[in-house]
Amino acid sequence: MMRKICVLFVLFFISCNTYIRTDNTKDSTVILDLERYNGPYYVTITLFPKDSHRVIMGGVGEKFDLLLLDKGNLKSLVESFYYQMFYLPLFFDDVDYKNYAKCLGYDIVWYTKYSKEPIYSNVIEENRMILNDGTHVILKKYKIFGELDVKYVSDFKDCVYSNSLELDINQIKTITKVAVFLDK
16 A cells, blocks of 8 residues: 555656646747847837826837836826837737738738738737826737738828727827838
């Protein structure tokens, strides 16, 4: 009886050790993949201002550094966010995105592939903070899938408008270009 218990214990220990080793290998592969990835990134910023509804904005860029964000108040944070990132409007469906790209002069077909799949990864980094003015902020960073190219367009004013979940982009001085996802 004691021999059976010892054998079961050894088998249990080996299986746990194998599971732990496999899990660590997976984590190190993901970390190595992220270290090799050099952008672009899609970053969303969700703001919870006092006495207002939730605001969601998005941006695309090659690098994003939290230390460069001005945490004084909502306005200064958003300005410093778009100093690093290029504006990407929030879209509710593929038709909106296709019309946006067409207005900017691009004919794309990638949306047929991604209509049922996301164009960016799961969240790879999430940060929460409270600004000096009491605004709560959540920043989420994603990788953009490699089958897409990103172009940054400066002549966008006739094609891009804020939606009801966003701040008025015409009031944000650092929004000088918009990001467009193009076929590779």
